[in-house]
Amino acid sequence: MPVITFANTKGGAGKTTAVMLLATELERMGYRVTILDADPQYWINRWSETTGDRTTIKVIPYVTMASIERLITEYKAVSDFILVDLPGARSPLLAKTIGYSDHVLIPIQGCAMDAQGGAHVIELLQYLEDKASIRIPHSVVLTRVNSMVTTRALQVVKQLLAERRVHVLDTPIIERAAFRDIFSSGGTLYTMDPASVTNLYKAQENARAFAEEILSYAAMRLALTHVGAKAGMTPQVRTAA
Numbered sequence: 736m737p738v739i740t741f742a743n744t745k746g747g748a749g750k751t752t753a754v755m756l757l758a759t760e761l762e763r764m765g766y767r768v769t770i771l772d773a774d775p776q777y778w779i780n781r782w783s784e785t786t787g788d789r790t791t792i793k794v795i796p797y798v799t800m801a802s803i804e805r806l807i808t809e810y811k812a813v814s815d816f817i818l819v820d821l822p823g824a825r826s827p828l829l830a831k832t833i834g835y836s837d838h839v840l841i842p843i844q845g846c847a848m849d850a851q852g853g854a855h856v857i858e859l860l861q862y863l864e865d866k867a868s869i870r871i872p873h874s875v876v877l878t879r880v881n882s883m884v885t886t887r888a889l890q891v892v893k894q895l896l897a898e899r900r901v902h903v904l905d906t907p908i909i910e911r912a913a914f915r916d917i918f919s920s921g922g923t924l925y926t927m928d929p930a931s932v933t934n935l936y937k938a939q940e941n942a943r944a945f946a947e948e949i950l951s952y953a954a955m956r957l958a959l960t961h962v963g964a965k966a967g968m969t970p971q972v973r974t975a976a
């Protein structure tokens with residue numbers, strides 16, 4: 736029952752979108768997912784209301800400092816994954832939630848401001864490791880990447896992360912209309928109409944690759960052993976940089 740937290744103290748980095756994509760892919764693979772929605776805009780809760788009741792994705796809105804610990808304990812018992820969508824600002828919830836996480840994902844767009852918000856999260860993780868010997872595996876996922884162009888800004892961000900020896904997922908989340916539209920249409924990438932959404936199949940492929948890569952990490956694999964491999968997944972272990 737791994738807890739995966741999405742964090743970047745810079746607003747608009749793509750946290751909520753990444754949570755949504757991962758949750759719906761995990762659901763497709765047969766896992767039960769609980770999303771703890773601590774984003775004050777409650778996009779995922781709104782998506783859940785538009786989409787209607789689902790048995791395999793449970794969305795808990797209005798998560799606060801006072802409730803997070805209880806909610807994680809409570810939903811760990813009935814979920815294969817807990818995903819936490821944090822606010823895009825500095826908040827005490829960040830440090831508290833990180834402490835309960837098995838993995839922290841840091842979405843970063845190829846721009847300096849986003850990278851700075853991500854660096855704040857990475858510094859906090861580093862602090863926990865140095866001062867309290869608590870090592871929480873973490874990875875950066877590059878978001879809103881242009882499918883056609885490799886921008887200079889993106890290269891700079893990648894280089895910066897490599898210098899700091901921060902692990903970056905091989906799969907970036909590409910800028911796709913489908914990833915925006917899912918919030919207004921409700922449902923998933925698989926209930927959308929391919930005739931009315933540009934490059935829907937490419938969006939599906941990207942979301943699938945993103946979810947599969949996350950599942951391939953050793954920490955996930957260990958935490959999943961008692962859940963049992965579902966959907967014929969064969970996780971590969973990759974070492975963080």
Ligand SMILES: Nc1ncnc2c1ncn2[C@@H]1O[C@H](COP(=O)(O)OP(=O)(O)OP(=O)(O)O)[C@@H](O)[C@H]1O
Nearest residue numbers: 746747748749750751752823879909910911914915
């Ligand atoms: N890969 C993508 N393709 C297209 N649009 C995207 C993508 N990722 C994010 N967006 C759009 O960018 C905006 C910000 O994304 P999102 O809400 O996921 O970021 P966030 O980090 O959760 O923001 P906040 O910090 O405000 O909670 C939204 O309008 C979203 O639809």
Ligand SMILES: [Mg+2]
Nearest residue numbers: 750751774823
């Ligand atoms: Mg958000």
